[in-house]
Amino acid sequence: MSLKRISLIQLGLGGVGRALVQQVIENRERHARQLGVRLNYVALSDSDGLILKKSGFSDQELAIYTDSKTSKGRLREMRNGQVWNGDIQLLNQIKSKNVIVIDVSASDQPIPVLQEARRRDWGIVLANKLPLAGSLKLFQELTESRLTRFETTVAAALPVISTLQLYLLDTGDNIKSIRGCVSGTLNIVCQRLEKSEKFSEIIRDAKAHGHTEPDPREDVGGRDAARKALILARLLGYPLEFKDVVAESLYPKEWDALSIDEFMQKLPELDSRYAKLSQETQSQNLRLRYVIEVADGRCKASLQRLAAHDDLIRASLADSVLAFESERYSPPLIVRGRGSGPRLTASGVLSDILLLAQMM
Ligand SMILES: NC(=O)c1ccc[n+]([C@@H]2O[C@H](COP(=O)([O-])OP(=O)(O)OC[C@H]3O[C@@H](n4cnc5c(N)ncnc54)[C@H](OP(=O)(O)O)[C@@H]3O)[C@@H](O)[C@H]2O)c1
Structure with a gap:
C-alpha cells in the first residue's frame, strides 16, 4: 500500500514541540499500518531560526534538532539553519500537496504564516491560543475551515473542543x-x-x-x-x-x-x-x-x-x-x-494532525 505523505511545518520547538517530534517518530509504524499515513517534517522553526528541507528530515536529523533545542541551541546556528523572522516567502519553497502547519509557539508572530496557510488551503493545528484569542476577525478567518484544528488550546489533550464542536454543536444541541x-x-x-x-x-x-x-x-x-x-x-x-x-x-x-x-x-x-x-x-x-x-x-x-x-x-x-x-x-x-503538560499536549496536537491527514 502506498502511504499518503503529509508534509509538516512546525513553528516552535519548546517542550510541546519537542515532545511532538518524538511522538511522530515513535508512532510512524502505527500510522503507516493503521492509517496509511507518513508524517514528513519539511520545516522546523524556533523564535529566530528555521531549517527547511523540501524532501523531509530523517528521524536522525529530527533527533539532532530536538536534542540541540533541549540544550538551548538555536536553529539558525545549526547546519542548514537560517535566520527567520516569520517571513512567509519561505513557504513558497514547499511544493508538496498535503501540508499541515503546526503552531506550537507561544507567540503571535506566526500569525501571517497561519493566514497564508489558510489561503493555500493547507491544514493548521494550533496549541498556541494567541491567534485564536486575538481579534474576532482573525479567529473567524482561521477557523472558517475545518482544516484548522485547535483541540489543545483549551485544557491540553482533553477532548474539549471536539466535544463542543463535533459532538454537541454539529449535531444540533443547544x-x-x-x-x-x-x-x-x-x-x-x-x-x-x-x-x-x-x-x-x-x-x-x-x-x-x-x-x-x-x-x-x-x-x-x-x-x-x-x-x-x-x-x-x-x-x-x-x-x-x-x-x-x-x-x-x-x-x-x-x-x-x-x-x-x-x-x-x-x-x-x-x-x-x-x-x-x-x-x-x-x-x-x-x-x-x-x-x-x-x-x-x-x-x-x-x-x-x-x-x-x-x-x-x-x-x-x-x-x-x-x-x-x-x-x-x-x-x-x-x-x-x-489538562496540562508538554507530552499530553503533544499527543493532542498529534491527534489533530492525524484527523486532518485523513481529511486530505
Ligand atoms: N505546556 C503545556 O502544558 C501546554 C498546554 C496547552 C497548550 N500549550 C501551548 O503550546 C505552546 C507551546 O508550549 P511550550 O510549553 O512548548 O512552550 P515553550 O517551551 O516556551 O516553547 C515555545 C517555543 O516556541 C518558539 N517560538 C517563540 N516565538 C516563535 C516564533 N515567532 N516562531 C516560531 N517559534 C517561536 C520558542 O522558540 P525559542 O526556543 O527560540 O525560544 C520555543 O521553541 C504555547 O502556546 C502554550 O500555551 C502548552
Whole structure:
C-alpha cells in the first residue's frame, strides 16, 4: 500500500514541540499500518531560526534538532539553519500537496504564516491560543475551515473542543452554559491554599516546575483562562473580543508594569489576603476555585467559592474540568482529566494532525 505523505511545518520547538517530534517518530509504524499515513517534517522553526528541507528530515536529523533545542541551541546556528523572522516567502519553497502547519509557539508572530496557510488551503493545528484569542476577525478567518484544528488550546489533550464542536454543536444541541476550571496554575493555587500554603510560595514553586507561562501573570492575572473562555465562547458564536471578557486578576493591576522578577518579589504582600480568604471559605464549607463561565452571550473568569458538591470540585490537583450544560445534557456533560503538560499536549496536537491527514 502506498502511504499518503503529509508534509509538516512546525513553528516552535519548546517542550510541546519537542515532545511532538518524538511522538511522530515513535508512532510512524502505527500510522503507516493503521492509517496509511507518513508524517514528513519539511520545516522546523524556533523564535529566530528555521531549517527547511523540501524532501523531509530523517528521524536522525529530527533527533539532532530536538536534542540541540533541549540544550538551548538555536536553529539558525545549526547546519542548514537560517535566520527567520516569520517571513512567509519561505513557504513558497514547499511544493508538496498535503501540508499541515503546526503552531506550537507561544507567540503571535506566526500569525501571517497561519493566514497564508489558510489561503493555500493547507491544514493548521494550533496549541498556541494567541491567534485564536486575538481579534474576532482573525479567529473567524482561521477557523472558517475545518482544516484548522485547535483541540489543545483549551485544557491540553482533553477532548474539549471536539466535544463542543463535533459532538454537541454539529449535531444540533443547544448549549446553555459552559463552566470550567481550565487554568492548571490556578487549580494548583486554589488547592494548595486549602492546605494553608503561602500564595507567594505556591506561585514560585509552580513557576520553578514549569507549571506557569514564562510570565506567571498570564495565569495569575486570569488572562490565560480568559483566552480559553473566549475561544469556547467564539465557538458558540458569541461575537466577543478579548476586552469583553471580564477576568479577575489575583494581583493588583499596577503590578503589570513590573518586570517578572520584581513581580515575583512583591508576591509575599498578597500572602495574608489569600490566607484569610482561604480560611473564610473553608469555614463556610466551601471551596475556592478559579472558574470560567460562558453563557448568555457573555464570558467571564473569576475566583469563586463553590459548594463541595459542585461539578467542578472533584478535580484533582493537576486536573482541568469543563461542564457543558445543554438541551440534551442537564445535568451537564463533564469532561475532566489532566489538562496540562508538554507530552499530553503533544499527543493532542498529534491527534489533530492525524484527523486532518485523513481529511486530505
Ligand atoms: N505546556 C503545556 O502544558 C501546554 C498546554 C496547552 C497548550 N500549550 C501551548 O503550546 C505552546 C507551546 O508550549 P511550550 O510549553 O512548548 O512552550 P515553550 O517551551 O516556551 O516553547 C515555545 C517555543 O516556541 C518558539 N517560538 C517563540 N516565538 C516563535 C516564533 N515567532 N516562531 C516560531 N517559534 C517561536 C520558542 O522558540 P525559542 O526556543 O527560540 O525560544 C520555543 O521553541 C504555547 O502556546 C502554550 O500555551 C502548552
